[in-house]
Amino acid sequence: MSRIAQRFAALRAQGRKALIPFVTAGDPSRELTVPLMHRMVAAGADLIELGVPFSDPIADGPVIQRASERALAHHTSLGDVLEMVRRFRSEDPDTPVVLMGYLNPIEVMGYQVFADRALEAGVDGALVVDVPPEESHDLVATLRQSALDLVYLLAPTSTEARIGKIAEVASGFVYYVSVKGVTGAGHLDLASVEAKLAEIRRRISLPVGVGFGIKDAATAASVAALADAVIVGSAIVGRIEALADAPERLLEAVAAFLGELRAAIDGGRQG
């Protein structure tokens, strides 16, 4: 069983929901990413989504765009990100890591080279924002040979037919984008999320994470009541941006915020 499947199975057995933080690798510096990952695990992260910076992040709002720009200012490459995961993995054999980004850096590295290096580094899966199932045939086949999961997005605009199509190829978990928009946008509407998750679960048995628009502990708790995982990105990256020049305080602030989210998610379970 993959690390991702194991983690979700263990959580399910405990009746708990996963907390999945997103940070961009190399933001604000290359040195801070691995300590930040460990710190997030200590503060309650169940799985880490590590953003691979890209020059043209069309699905991201301003907060994550700027994180990409900061990481690219010191040339954080896909190769560097894999190296960060390798270092993280040498001390943490259990916490799954999913790389999240855009196709072009993987395309330029080559699917097979990426799959080999990702497996060797201890990556568990990839979420490639601009690869829908229609374009994922070669990528998913290559990743699968290396036992890596390809995580697919689902959206409010995904029709029943599209959900079915994604059901055929998805592994690990699926990521429901709760709002029409970019990362960090708008307010999510719980009633519509609940309705859509029911539709998704009729066709997909994998765990379903919900992200986009989860800004605080209260929203995290409400989403945790509906989904298998709560994914938080911009709200964390915004805190990183605010303290980019003060690494120690940055680690503290992110850990404190994750602690709040963790408590809210677990508290929701009891209440």
Place this chain on the structure above:
Amino acid sequence: MATNPTELYHWPDAGGHFGPYGGMFVPETLMHPLEELRLAYERYLKDPEFRVELDADLRDYVGRPSPIYHAERWSRQLGGAQIFLKREDLNHTGAHKVNNTVGQALLARRMGKARIIAETGAGQHGVATATVAARLGLECVVYMGEVDVARQEANVYRMRLLGAEVVSVKSGSRTLKDALNEAMRDWVTNVDHTFYIIGTVAGPHPYPAMVRDFQSVIGREARAQMLERTGRLPDALVACVGGGSNAIGLFYPFLNDPEVAIYGVEAAGDGIATGRHAAPLCAGAPGVLHGNRTYLMEDRDGQIIETHSISAGLDYPGVGPEHAWLKDSGRARYDAVTDEEALAAFHTLTRVEGIIPALESSHALAYAAKLAPTLGRDRSILINLSGRGDKDMHTVAAREGLRL
């Protein structure tokens, strides 16, 4: 990967692929809206009422057909093939861009979308979009990089006069590619009531095929006009290629005419060897950007790099996927000319023929000026004069140290 010359050209496939290029590389949120767009487009393309309305708009509003003009004096000077210009510069708003915006705006209205968005570099597509939006009474938002807003003030004002909101994009390199990123972000957010009019033959399927189809009126007219004027097809076609919509518009109706040589001309900027250029087909590599796989200007990590060209309309790090396929299949040949060469051609056409061309089109002229002397006087070259140079007065004057 040579195409079989006896096999009729049939790209793209059902998924929007031109060989290995094109496709739909977009976030899931946009997949269903793109499917709806494709179905609507395919339906209206066959709808006689839509065709009648589009043809009437192209005739009465755009001013089509545009003439072909035999540049006799320039041909004599060059001492080789006869040069014909397809006069897209005479269209309403001054370039070929309006052929596409008229078509997409009609589609938007039929699909019941009340709001239109567009990206623009030099501002030509933005103006052409704001123009049709004004006429149809549609809300219009145009995304334009902050750098381009500063260097294309007149077009920004023109769009505002037409009632469009111009949003200055401050992310990334603050040029056309970033304007496109921002337009995609707007679309993903407002997709229910918004129609995104992409200005070139790039983006996810169905855009490259749809924009090609709207622009191919250029080649259909030109093919008939050349047959009528000269009794045969031209020996060569030449067009500039940024995203590549004017070029595909000219080339497409000739793809099954193997005797017609096809040349696309990219912007070599300061020279290919300097790295300061905008020539992905000549000096880039395949990758994925803005919804399609194509040739890109990218670094070895797969990050998109900045482009350089005197012509804002060619200043784009990608190129339409169909051009990538025409290059690999060998049907078209792609080369690049420098800023200096384009400027020289700009001045030549202005002084010899009394036609001031756009700097974009001047790239095609510069290449044709090299090609013509290699061909006999009984041969002919058809150049797409894709736009007029009024918008470039400031740029050209600045090169000569003048301020207008």
